[in-house]
Amino acid sequence: MAEYQLYCFGESGNAYKAALTLELSGCDWDPIFVDYFNGEARSEAFHQINEMGEVPVMVHGDTTLSQSGVIQDYLIEQTGKFGGTSPKERREIWRWVLFDNHKLSSQAGVTRFLMNFIPEDKRPTEAIAFLQARLQSAYKTLNNHLTGREWMVGDALSVADISCCGYLYYPEEFGFNRADWPEIDAWLDRIAATPGWKHPYDLMKPAYPPQKS
Amino acid sequence: MAEYQLYCFGESGNAYKAALTLELSGCDWDPIFVDYFNGEARSEAFHQINEMGEVPVMVHGDTTLSQSGVIQDYLIEQTGKFGGTSPKERREIWRWVLFDNHKLSSQAGVTRFLMNFIPEDKRPTEAIAFLQARLQSAYKTLNNHLTGREWMVGDALSVADISCCGYLYYPEEFGFNRADWPEIDAWLDRIAATPGWKHPYDLMKPAYPPQKS
Structure with a gap:
């Protein structure tokens, strides 16, 4: 299992912010696909993971975080990257x-x-x-x-x-x-042009159009 | 002159977040009225203060900050209050x-x-x-x-x-x-019911309806 897990789907720009930060920071991470257009983010099971009913959610050991800005802040602390110089x-x-x-x-x-x-x-x-x-x-x-x-x-x-x-x-x-x-x-x-940059759909699986579940 | 200045007007809930944090933290602060409904926040002069064209803007010595969340974070650092325990x-x-x-x-x-x-x-x-x-x-x-x-x-x-x-x-x-x-x-x-709490219109002067300028 990778060090970081990210609940996400391709169409979410908010998830992309977390995914791109992980990727450019060189973190070992795996996406966990959230079947958004079949309602997974609104499900009771997903609300147990994030009461806000949103992606991204990042799991790192015992720490579970949501809101892309909080995830980015945490990754700055973990990796020392992309947080400015002062x-x-x-x-x-x-x-x-x-x-x-x-x-x-x-x-x-x-x-x-x-x-x-x-x-x-x-x-x-x-x-x-x-x-x-x-x-x-x-x-x-x-x-x-x-x-x-x-x-x-x-x-x-x-x-x-x-x-x-x-x-x-x-x-x-x-x-x-x-x-x-x-x-x-x-x-x-x-x-x-930053080394390692990827397009959202190359980092995360798209959820649209929804597949019959 | 007070230690902190806050560019604000009564109707702005975003300014209220900064004003209430200052007030409940016991900071020495003064409001600077922004005549929003006469277009002051969109003026070139105000854009020199905040390129985002928004209140609140807080000035503390050489530091000028905007976005209520940044101002709150700065005040936590300055006062040690309202920032949690871990x-x-x-x-x-x-x-x-x-x-x-x-x-x-x-x-x-x-x-x-x-x-x-x-x-x-x-x-x-x-x-x-x-x-x-x-x-x-x-x-x-x-x-x-x-x-x-x-x-x-x-x-x-x-x-x-x-x-x-x-x-x-x-x-x-x-x-x-x-x-x-x-x-x-x-x-x-x-x-x-928190000691020192005030309603927005008791902390900041309303800008509506606009007075003829």
């Missing part, structure tokens, strides 16, 4: 992880879900338009921040980058067009 | 702060904004209904977690409580009814 940088990393959770990944995840993973006649078009407009503001903040920088914080890749990019490599449409945001576009290329 | 509790606190940012305050804040602070004929009813439904799931997770507990983490008030309660004391309607969630209701009473 308390000031660490705070700045946290600031962007929280921005991502509050304004970027949270809204990108639900918008992509609504536009791709529910039947076309059930898609709430006004809510989708509203979320897409809110996301433009988040992309703008990110693009502005990256102007004149290679990485979100300091001079190296950190979990701030690995958090903010969580939903931005997926092929499914959700209103994010890389060509509209040249600084984000170049930064995504830089992250993807 | 690394395990600290991680659990962070897990709920991230849950709050991802699923609770983020969605409660925007829903309340849309239902109260824009003209009635411009309110996107479908988006509001969508957000309200999503929030029910967050309230359920919170209510379930509080069953059989006094506080979110361990045996004492922590920034996990001060984060998750951020939008839940406001009088403006956004689809949250305390009576529907008895565990949340009792917990909000417990927090409010």
Whole structure:
């Protein structure tokens, strides 16, 4: 059994943040597939693992953690990687992880879900338009921040980058067009050029479309 | 001048999290009013203070921080209060702060904004209904977690409580009814019974309705 286990599925950008941190840190880890679109995350059995009913969940010995930001913080402590070089940088990393959770990944995840993973006649078009407009503001903040920088914080890749990019490599449409945001576009290329980088669907098994169970 | 300055306005539950942490920690702090509804947070001058264009922003000597979770973490370091009693509790606190940012305050804040602070004929009813439904799931997770507990983490008030309660004391309607969630209701009473607790509008000056500038 690998040292770390990660409950995840391919479509989850939040799980991708944990999986990519594990992978780039060189950790020995295995994915545990969660059959999300057949309702596994909402099951009583899964709620015993995570009362929030969400992936990712990481298990390391006696420690079970959820929330990608907590998992990333724990991995920084374990491996010493991707956590910045000073308390000031660490705070700045946290600031962007929280921005991502509050304004970027949270809204990108639900918008992509609504536009791709529910039947076309059930898609709430006004809510989708509203979320897409809110996301433009988040992309703008990110693009502005990256102007004149290679990485979100300091001079190296950190979990701030690995958090903010969580939903931005997926092929499914959700209103994010890389060509509209040249600084984000170049930064995504830089992250993807990091030795060991992998696309979400190469790290975690997709759960869509759901197989008959 | 007080030791800490907090850029804030009364309606911001995110600012309230920082203000209440400062107040309950016994810090010497002053609010700096941000005239949000006249567009101050979107101004170029404010973007020089916080490129994310958001409150809260806290200034302490040479240190300027934004994101309520980062401010709370910094105050734990400064005062030793509300941060739990072990690394395990600290991680659990962070897990709920991230849950709050991802699923609770983020969605409660925007829903309340849309239902109260824009003209009635411009309110996107479908988006509001969508957000309200999503929030029910967050309230359920919170209510379930509080069953059989006094506080979110361990045996004492922590920034996990001060984060998750951020939008839940406001009088403006956004689809949250305390009576529907008895565990949340009792917990909000417990927090409010903490010596020194204050309501958001008693800690920070409201910005709505906007005064002609």
